[in-house]
Amino acid sequence: MRGAVLYSPRDLRFEERDTPTIIKPTDAIIRISATCVCGSDLWPYRGINPVLEPTPMGHEYCGIVEEVGSAVASIKPGQFVIGSFFASDNSCPNCQAGYQTSCEHKEIIGTAQAPLLRVPLADGTLVLTPEVPSNDMIPSLLALSDVMGTGWFAADAANVKPGKTVAVVGDGAVGLLGVLSAKQMGAERTIAMSRHEARQKLAREFGATDVVTERGDDGVARIKELTDGIGADSVLECVGTQESMMQAIGATRKGGYVGYVGVPHGVELNGEELFYAHIHLHGGPAPVRRFLPELIELVWNGKINPGKVFDLTLPLDQVAEGYRAMDERRAIKTLLRP
Numbered sequence: 001m002r003g004a005v006l007y008s009p010r011d012l013r014f015e016e017r018d019t020p021t022i023i024k025p026t027d028a029i030i031r032i033s034a035t036c037v038c039g040s041d042l043w044p045y046r047g048i049n050p051v052l053e054p055t056p057m058g059h060e061y062c063g064i065v066e067e068v069g070s071a072v073a074s075i076k077p078g079q080f081v082i083g084s085f086f087a088s089d090n091s092c093p094n095c096q097a098g099y100q101t102s103c104e105h106k107e108i109i110g111t112a113q114a115p116l117l118r119v120p121l122a123d124g125t126l127v128l129t130p131e132v133p134s135n136d137m138i139p140s141l142l143a144l145s146d147v148m149g150t151g152w153f154a155a156d157a158a159n160v161k162p163g164k165t166v167a168v169v170g171d172g173a174v175g176l177l178g179v180l181s182a183k184q185m186g187a188e189r190t191i192a193m194s195r196h197e198a199r200q201k202l203a204r205e206f207g208a209t210d211v212v213t214e215r216g217d218d219g220v221a222r223i224k225e226l227t228d229g230i231g232a233d234s235v236l237e238c239v240g241t242q243e244s245m246m247q248a249i250g251a252t253r254k255g256g257y258v259g260y261v262g263v264p265h266g267v268e269l270n271g272e273e274l275f276y277a278h279i280h281l282h283g284g285p286a287p288v289r290r291f292l293p294e295l296i297e298l299v300w301n302g303k304i305n306p307g308k309v310f311d312l313t314l315p316l317d318q319v320a321e322g323y324r325a326m327d328e329r330r331a332i333k334t335l336l337r338p
Helices: 039-045 135-144 147-157 173-184 197-206 216-226 242-250 271-277 288-300 316-327
Strands: 002-008 011-016 028-036 061-068 080-082 116-119 165-169 189-193 210-212 232-237 252-260 280-283 312-315 334-337
Touching (some): 002 316, 028 080, 028 135, 039 316, 061 135, 080 135, 135 288, 147 232, 173 189, 173 232, 189 197, 189 216, 216 242, 232 242, 242 252, 242 271, 312 316, 316 334
Parallel strands (some): 165 189, 165 232, 189 210, 232 252, 252 280, 312 334
Antiparallel strands (some): 002 011, 028 061, 028 116, 028 334, 061 080
16 A cells, blocks of 8 residues: 655655554554644654654544454444544543543554554554444544544643633644534633634634734743633643743643643753643643544534644645645645545
């Protein structure tokens, strides 16, 4: 089969790769219905994360089960499934606590930009939809594999509650779906921080009541201005830079919560400053598996439509253009169909 392989910064190729097979009895093989390019894929694509050898790409996926190993009990061929970017057994102490991305037996999923995917620990990782979905529902179901689940975790970690004020730092797919998550969780006011008109428009569609274009200290000052000098109850940090993290902390009221899900690059926190900030800080790799059943139900019942973040759809063999479009900010998020 052919799939996406990153050779070096901005050298992404769609080329022949080994067809995945069952290796362990707990594996499943999925025929991909849709995959996509993630903002975190741009870190190695841009050379910020080193690329030491040709590397298959992709960690977001949904599709039809083709084959299962002899020990797999909960899924069978022909069913439609969604999984997270970390395979997990969903039974170890960390999984039982709701942190499947810290499973004691976790395995990274990293080869999903291809027609077929091997998923380890299939019973713990994959979640069924009620039936095989219609074609138009697939983008929203695909979003649950990472970006919607990550935005939801950011809101959950930031303790978003009905009637509260929320600020979202970052206007990529995760930040936009953080806005949607805050709305779904009952936030009274959601402030999206964005400078880009198309992203501002989508943020408002997802439930943003205010848009702030300023960044850094100016962004913090604007949030304080909008909240009578207090700050937001909950702030979602969805970027992963030093500036975005300090902006999130600075925009949070005393006793408030920061949920951070942007993969950190060069983020360093001063212990004394953090001490006197008097905030709750919680985040990490989103345990998407914890939220998948609830999020599938919300999509299935038409309560949320996170697939709107895909503003570019391409055939899988044009994956390189999908990366370019996101790298050049011509697209928020690229969906790929085999």
